[in-house]
Amino acid sequence: MYAAILNQKLVLAVNEAEQVNRGIKKLNQDYYLCPSCRHRMILILSEDKTPFFKHFYQVKGTGEKEEHSQAKILLCTALKANGIQAEVEVSLLDQQLRADVLVENKLSFEVQCAPLSEEEFNHRHQLYKQINIKDIWIVGKRHYLKKKINQSQEIFLRYSPKWQWYYLEIDPFKCLIRLKYNILKAAISSEIQYDVKTFPLDEEGVAELFLFTPVKKIFKVSDIKDQKKYLQKQLVQKSKIGLKIGSLLYQLHYSIDDIPKELFLQLRKPKDASPILTFLQKKLDD
Structure with missing residues (x-):
C-alpha cells in the first residue's frame, strides 16, 4: 500500500521515505493508519521497490x-x-x-x-x-x-x-x-x-x-544448597551428567561431601563443562 493516514491527512509512502532519508524525521516514529481499516501501519524502505506501507500486527x-x-x-x-x-x-x-x-x-x-x-x-x-x-x-x-x-x-x-x-x-x-x-x-x-x-x-x-558497551557487573554466585540438591537428583535419575559424575565419584571413592564447596559456588561460561566434573576428572587423571 502506497498511502496512509497521518494526523488525519493522507500521506504517500514515497514522500515519507524521502523525509526519512533526508533526516527530517525518524523511521516509523509517526503513527500511520490504514485508510481502509484504520489499523496501524509501518513504512517499509526497499532498494528494489518503491517505498510502501505495511500493516503492523500487534495481536x-x-x-x-x-x-x-x-x-x-x-x-x-x-x-x-x-x-x-x-x-x-x-x-x-x-x-x-x-x-x-x-x-x-x-x-x-x-x-x-x-x-x-x-x-x-x-x-x-x-x-x-x-x-x-x-x-x-x-x-x-x-x-x-x-x-x-x-x-x-x-x-x-x-x-x-x-x-x-x-x-x-x-x-x-x-x-x-x-x-x-x-x-x-x-x-x-x-x-x-x-x-x-x-x-x-x-x-x-x-x-x-x-x-552499546555495557558496564561490568559482578554476578552473585551459585547457591550451594540448590546445586548440591540438583547434583543429587542427577545421580538418582542417572542423567547424562549424573552418570559421568557418579562414575568419577565411584572411582575416586568420593561422596558429594568430598567435593570442595567453592566449586558449587562457581559460575561458568555457558558452553564450559561443570567445574565439578573438571575437578573430579583431574583428580582421577592425577
Missing part, C-alpha cells in the same frame, strides 16, 4: 510465519534507515542457503522463530563459513531465554569481547530487540544469570545496539 497469538516475516522486514528497514546496505531473503550458494537479512555481503541476520535442530543449525552455519559470511542469530518468542538454558537454545549463543556470551531476541509485535549478555551458567545445573538491554526495533534502536 497476541499471531503465528510464527507472520512473526518471522515481520521481524525480517522491520530489521532490514531499520538497517537501511541507518545507511546500511541490507536485503531480505537473499539466495546464496546456488540456492543452498537463503539469508533472512543479508548485510553488505558480509553479515547475515538469521531470524529463527520455528523449531530448529542442532544438525540443521550446524549445516547452515558451515555453509556461511564457506562463503565468509558471519551469521548472527536472532530468535523469536519460541526460543526466548528465561531462568534456564537448554541445548536447543545454546546453538544461538554468540560471543563478543564487550558483550561476552550473548543472545539476541526479537519481538516484531512490540517492535523490540532484546540483548541478553554476560550470560553465565551455574556450577552444575542449567540455571543462568545475565543482564538485559532492550532496544526499539527502529533506526535509532539498531544504531544504539551496535554501539
